[in-house]
Amino acid sequence: xxxxxxxxxxxxxxxxxxxxxxxxxxxxxxxxxxxxxxxxxxxxxxxxxxxxxxxxxxxxxxxxxxxxxxxxxxxxxxxxxxxxxxxxxxxxxxxxxxxxx
Amino acid sequence: xxxxxxxxxxxxxxxxxxxxxxxxxxxxxxxxxxxxxxxxxxxxxxxxxxxxxxxxxxxxxxxxxxxxxxxxxxxxxxxxxxxxxxxxxxxxxxxxxxxxxxxxxxxxxxxxxxxxxxxxxxxxxxxxxxxxxxxxxxxxxxxxxxxxxxxxxxxxxxxxxxxxxxxxxxxxxxxxxxxxxxxxxxxxxxxxxxxxxxxxxxxxxxxxxxxxxxxxxxxxxxxxxxxxxxxxxxxxxxxxxxxxxxxxxxxxxxxxxxxxxxxxxxxxxxxxxxxxxxxxxxxxxxxxxxxxxxxxxxxxxxxxxxxxxxxxxxxxxxxxxxxxxxxxxxxxxxxxxxxxxxxxxx
Numbered sequence: 001x002x003x004x005x006x007x008x009x010x011x012x013x014x015x016x017x018x019x020x021x022x023x024x025x026x027x028x029x030x031x032x033x034x035x036x037x038x039x040x041x042x043x044x045x046x047x048x049x050x051x052x053x054x055x056x057x058x059x060x061x062x063x064x065x066x067x068x069x070x071x072x073x074x075x076x077x078x079x080x081x082x083x084x085x086x087x088x089x090x091x092x093x094x095x096x097x098x099x100x101x
Numbered sequence: 102x103x104x105x106x107x108x109x110x111x112x113x114x115x116x117x118x119x120x121x122x123x124x125x126x127x128x129x130x131x132x133x134x135x136x137x138x139x140x141x142x143x144x145x146x147x148x149x150x151x152x153x154x155x156x157x158x159x160x161x162x163x164x165x166x167x168x169x170x171x172x173x174x175x176x177x178x179x180x181x182x183x184x185x186x187x188x189x190x191x192x193x194x195x196x197x198x199x200x201x202x203x204x205x206x207x208x209x210x211x212x213x214x215x216x217x218x219x220x221x222x223x224x225x226x227x228x229x230x231x232x233x234x235x236x237x238x239x240x241x242x243x244x245x246x247x248x249x250x251x252x253x254x255x256x257x258x259x260x261x262x263x264x265x266x267x268x269x270x271x272x273x274x275x276x277x278x279x280x281x282x283x284x285x286x287x288x289x290x291x292x293x294x295x296x297x298x299x300x301x302x303x304x305x306x307x308x309x310x311x312x313x314x315x316x317x318x319x320x321x322x323x324x325x326x327x328x329x330x331x332x333x334x335x336x337x338x339x340x341x342x343x344x345x346x347x348x349x350x351x352x353x354x355x356x357x358x359x360x361x362x363x364x365x366x367x368x369x370x371x372x373x374x375x376x377x378x379x380x381x382x383x384x385x386x387x388x389x390x391x392x393x394x395x396x397x398x399x400x401x402x403x404x405x406x407x408x409x410x411x412x413x414x415x416x417x418x419x420x421x422x423x424x425x426x427x428x429x430x431x432x433x434x435x436x437x438x439x440x441x442x443x444x445x446x447x
Contacts, residue, residue, distance in 0.1 A: 010431040012330045020323040048365060052405040053324050055428035063428045 007095070008058040020057055021096055024050075028089045035078070035085060043073040043081060050088070061091050194231075197253045198223050204311070205261060208356075211395070212268050212388040214239040223253045231256045234285070235264060242271050245285035268388050269354075313442055314338045314356065318348055318375065319363040319403070327431060328361055328403075331438045344370055349378035352419075353389060357398045359441065360419070364404035364411050372402060373414060380416045393418035399445065401425055 009017060027046055034042040050066025065088045072080035210219060217239035223231060233256035237244040246263040250256035267283030274281040315332045319325035320343045329339045340357075342348040344366035352360065352375065364372040383389045399422040402411045413421040422445075425437055 008430070012334070013327055013431055016323050016326050016330075023323065045365075045367065048405055049321060049367075052427035053321055055430060056324060056327060056434070057431075 007098070010058065013057055017057065017099065020053075021092060021099075024062070024088075024092045028085065028092060031085045031088070035082060038076075038078070040073040040076050040081070044070055047073055059091075059095060062088070065091060194223065194253050200311075201254065201257050205257065208392060208396070209261060209264055209268075210237075211391055212265075213237055213244065214242050214271075216240050217242070223256070233257050233260050235260050236285075241280040242275075243281070244268070244271070244283045246283075247285040265354075265388075269386065272386055272388060312336060312338050313358040313445075314340070316340050316342065316348075316351060316355070316357040316360045316398075318342045318344050318360065318366070318372065320344050320367045320370075321363070324363075328434065331431070331435050332361075332442075334435070335438060335442050337442065344372075344375060349375055349382055352376075352379040352398070353382040356392075356396070358445070359422075360398050360400045361425075362400055362402050364402055364406055372404075373412070376400070376416065376419055377414050380414065380418055383418050390418075399423075401441065403427060403429075 027050065031043060031046055034040075034046070047066045047069035051063050051070060052066070054060065054062025054064070054066060065084055069081060069084040069088065072084055206221070210217075213219065217237050219235070219237040221236075222234045231251065231253050232247065232249045233253065234248075235244070235246045244264055244267045246260040246267075248256050248259040248263065250259060263286075264283070267281075270283065271281040313336075315337045317325050317328050317332070317339060319328060319341065322343070325341045325343070329341055332339050337359075340351065340355075342351060344363070345368070351357075362372040362375070366372065366375075383393050394417055397418055397420040400413060400419050401422055402413070402424045404411055404424070405427045407426070408424040411424055413419060423441070425434070429437070
């Protein structure tokens with residue numbers, strides 16, 4: 001897990017980060033809904049987006065989780081996807097906590 | 102008497118023999134250049150700048166003519182007597198006007214009917230207040246615009262948008278076989294007194310250069326904002342689209358230098374589909390086809406997918422310049438964008 005110091009957030013993006021994290025919080029709700037419906041296609045779409053945007057904002061862990069979630073959803077590995085959704089939820093909470101601190 | 106009649110008859114016959122070929126061949130040869138001069142692309146470009154004077158309550162405009170050659174043709178126009186103007190402003194204005202004539206005016210005239218006569222005026226009516234007027238007439242089509250701005254480029258940009266709209270309307274009228282007259286909204290000039298002081302640097306210090314325009318098609322609002330921040334820092338004009346807001350029309354009707362195209366746009370929309378739709382729209386309009394064939398926007402695809410998985414459909418209007426792989430750190434994105442703008446600077 002990244003620490004506050006290890007987030008490499010560019011100065012120019014600092015104003016955008018709260019909106020970015022708010023949207024990731026919405027993603028966790030949506031991912032849980034999709035998992036409840038075994039909608040792996042839907043999970044792959046969100047995971048794909050996470051893989052693409054995390055590192056752009058200095059959150060490498062989100063990119064990594066998005067990549068793993070995409071793979072697990074592709075192979076319809078429910079157990080792994082559930083675990084990764086939990087990890088993602090924790091990561092978003094941790095980032096918010098660290099940035100608020 | 103009979104001999105006299107024979108002589109007259111002979112002279113008449115000889116005259117007919119000489120005059121007939123003259124009428125048949127020589128006269129048309131004399132007339133054709135006159136007709137060509139009258140109807141085929143005949144651009145009269147006049148420049149003039151006005152002195153900073155109080156013209157309240159007077160229709161007479163005091164003018165300094167920048168382009169003296171053109172002025173000589175119109176010197177009988179007593180409402181524009183010559184006077185003085187700051188030479189530095191005149192020089193900078195002339196530089197802007199030259200650039201407009203070299204690039205953007207050509208974009209418009211290329212789209213006008215081939216048998217058009219076109220006149221444009223750049224007039225400085227007050228400090229940092231420029232009026233631009235455009236008039237073009239041809240067979241069955243007329244285009245008019247009167248606008249104002251803080252400098253020639255600003256006034257011209259507004260007129261360009263109006264004229265391009267008129268050109269699109271003309272195409273529709275032409276399809277119906279109807280004549281077209283695009284009206285200039287001269288009432289607009291009433292607002293010129295309300296035009297405040299320019300917030301931009303004055304003509305003295307402003308370099309005259311093309312500002313690259315970038316369309317960012319991205320369904321993730323924060324990624325779009327980050328991408329926009331990068332291009333704005335480089336001095337570009339930016340527009341953001343989420344891909345679901347009629348962006349093919351923007352891609353077709355606006356002049357973008359670069360399009361940064363996210364490939365997977367959500368709701369099963371792929372960048373490819375936007376390009377295909379834009380191509381279909383452009384194909385419907387000859388003016389758009391001409392513009393895009395002459396000046397193709399450069400597309401940079403931006404996706405988690407690898408380059409081979411991202412292919413633009415074959416087309417004549419959009420050029421797939423590069424592919425940027427996500428995720429890209431902001432600093433790397435800034436470097437890529439900077440290289441893109443420098444490599445493609447006009």
